[in-house]
Amino acid sequence: xxxxxxxxxxxxxxxxxxxxxxxxxxxxxxxxxxxxxxxxxxxxxxxxxxxxxxxxxxxxxxxxxxxxxxxxxxxxxxxxxxxxxxxxxxxxxxxxxxxxxxxxxxxxxxxxxxxxxxxxxxxxxxxxxxxxxxxxxxxxxxxxxxxxxxxxxxxxxxxxxxxxxxxxxxxxxxxxxxxxxxxxxxxxxx
DNA sequence: GCCTTGATTGTG
DNA sequence: ACAATCAAGGCC
Numbered sequence: 001x002x003x004x005x006x007x008x009x010x011x012x013x014x015x016x017x018x019x020x021x022x023x024x025x026x027x028x029x030x031x032x033x034x035x036x037x038x039x040x041x042x043x044x045x046x047x048x049x050x051x052x053x054x055x056x057x058x059x060x061x062x063x064x065x066x067x068x069x070x071x072x073x074x075x076x077x078x079x080x081x082x083x084x085x086x087x088x089x090x091x092x093x094x095x096x097x098x099x100x101x102x103x104x105x106x107x108x109x110x111x112x113x114x115x116x117x118x119x120x121x122x123x124x125x126x127x128x129x130x131x132x133x134x135x136x137x138x139x140x141x142x143x144x145x146x147x148x149x150x151x152x153x154x155x156x157x158x159x160x161x162x163x164x165x166x167x168x169x170x171x172x173x174x175x176x177x178x179x180x181x182x183x184x185x186x187x188x189x190x
Numbered sequence: 191g192c193c194t195t196g197a198t199t200g201t202g
Numbered sequence: 203a204c205a206a207t208c209a210a211g212g213c214c
Contacts, residue, residue, distance in 0.1 A: 038206070046206070055201065074199030076207050093206055123207050165206055 005140060005147040009064040013039045013083040013090035018158045018176045020081070020092060022150035027129040030102030032119070033150065034094065035181040038163045038174055040080070042089035045168035049089030059137045060089045067145065069126070069136040076123030079131045081140065096120045098183040099128070121185040161189050
């Protein structure tokens with residue numbers, strides 16, 4: 001991982017999540033700029049880390065800059081970036097990115113030709129990038145997984161909404177989107 | 191377009 | 203039982 005990505009992820013998750021928009025995530029060269037993320041942390045009933053470290057959530061309490069990958073609804077994989085400070089059980093759920101690198105590979109993995117349906121949703125994004133439970137705990141920058149800053153920093157308009165698909169603490173507006181992006185999972189969601 | 195439903199499995 | 207989801211099918 002670059003020094004700047006390391007520094008970014010070491011921060012508090014509510015600062016990290018909006019700042020991650022526009023950063024390009026790639027796995028073996030396949031990926032693109034993040035356009036939608038959600039924050040989860042330990043004092044948050046909706047978070048897997050709520051109640052302390054146990055079972056699958058262990059990686060969330062480890063050092064920042066690693067992937068936390070879990071299975072959702074017994075069907076899909078979903079990937080997070082663990083944030084700091086270490087020991088706090090916080091992570092950013094990767095909900096959507098703009099397909100830019102390795103688009104043909106994404107189409108093959110997804111069985112889907114429409115670019116807007118390649119990475120618009122956490123399950124879709126993980127499938128398009130080839131992330132699975134085997135990547136749980138993998139450090140960013142280890143070779144397969146890279147995170148690069150936006151080409152032009154500071155010109156991304158961030159919008160917030162409630163988080164999606166949860167019932168607890170649903171009123172916290174911890175979902176962050178690039179305003180106007182065509183590649184978010186649910187553009188009209190409030 | 192919006193709403194409903196089934197798939198499928200680790201976790202508490 | 204339930205879940206940080208998705209795709210397909212019905213209906214409008």
